[in-house]
Amino acid sequence: MTALPSVVDPVRIASRRIVRALGFMGGPFAGTDLSPSAVHALIEIEACEGLTANDLGARLRLEKSSVSRMLRKLVLSGDVTETAEETDGRRKRLSLSAAGRERVAAIHDFARSQIVDALARLQPGQDRIVLDGLRLYAAALSDGVTGRPSGSSHIDIASGYRTGLIARITQMHALYYARTSGFGRRFESVVAGGLAAFCDRLENPVNAIWVAMRAGEIVGSVAIDGEDMAQGPGPGIAHLRWFIVDDSVRGGGVGRRLIASALAFADDAGFAETHLWTFAGLTAARHLYEANGFDCVEERRGAQWGKEVLEQRFVRKRP
Structure with a gap:
């Protein structure tokens, strides 16, 4: 145009x-x-x-x-x-x-x-106009500087399994945490195994997964597992898992959109609480969790990822 x-x-x-x-x-x-x-x-x-x-x-x-x-x-x-x-x-x-x-x-x-x-x-509703306009303008400017064709930076949030999902999400986790936390083969194996088992349970309506798609490539993910914590903290617990965004889109709002999709699903499904496990040092992720109503309720040393870290459990109660 x-x-x-x-x-x-x-x-x-x-x-x-x-x-x-x-x-x-x-x-x-x-x-x-x-x-x-x-x-x-x-x-x-x-x-x-x-x-x-x-x-x-x-x-x-x-x-x-x-x-x-x-x-x-x-x-x-x-x-x-x-x-x-x-x-x-x-x-x-x-x-x-x-x-x-x-x-x-x-x-x-x-x-x-x-x-x-x-x-x-501003007047009521104008804040969304500002947000949408700035996003479109920033994306268009970025495309012009990088030489990408117009619209190539558009990212959609899609739900459900798609071919290559397990491998791609595992790859994003493995590369990011190897660089930032020193995790290796053990971590990659745990992510791949847990994600594969979860995908076999996607037919259950309490489970769901979302991916961020850019030009046919997965550049982010998050999932709600409504089953694996049912016998843990108690009934009505949703587990937010496999949250990751690719380095190329980090800081651009993709993570916020993924989290919003997951929490909307958890609330609509009637879960009383949503829990997630992470570990100390992931400052940007923690800011995002807390901005969405999560509070850190537990900390403990653990080595399930192949390296000892201070594991943290965050909980968000359904509004």
Whole structure:
């Protein structure tokens, strides 16, 4: 579709107003003394712990020298830590320090307050118009920069089994947690075995699985298992399992859409509670769980994944 000339300049004007209002032109940004690129770097590292400087540069579309200078400052300030890979000491994995996690939490709080304040000035229903418009515009801009054909970044949430689902979801889990948590063969085997057994039970109406689809490829997943905790904590317990999004779409709202689909199913099915098991250190995922009404109710040391971690159980009561 060719844009109307009467639309182009107003979009440019609105874009400049957004850039200025958010502080990209200088001065304090996101309530910090950091540059916009440094703030975005911290957010990306939080969302994908263990990425490299090259990964970060690709995500932020910055030159290698700019990323190096920025990371040097963030390491010196104590916000970011670098860990050399065992197989190649020249490659370093990036993580947030405790101070860095506190700083990012403050950045999120500041940004959310900006958005809440702005949306409060709109008429009822206009907030959804803003959300949908920004998503479409951001996707179109991204497609133009990356050279993808228009619409290629569109992601659908679909339910039910499809060919290759078990292998693809297992692959996403194995790659992500090998990089971020050091999990290996044992973890991959547990994921694959549990997911295969669950798919054999999908005919039961209390069980369901959703996948995020982009151009025919699975880029995210989540499931509700209504059976495996029936004899555990008690009846009426839904188990949220196999939540994962591919690195290429992390931070773009796909995870929120998957969780929303799963929780809507659990509520409609009448489950009194929804439980999930995870482990400490997955900060971005924990923010998402808590934003959807989950509370951490139990912590214990465990090694079922092949490496000892602090396992956590989160519970959400049906509204």
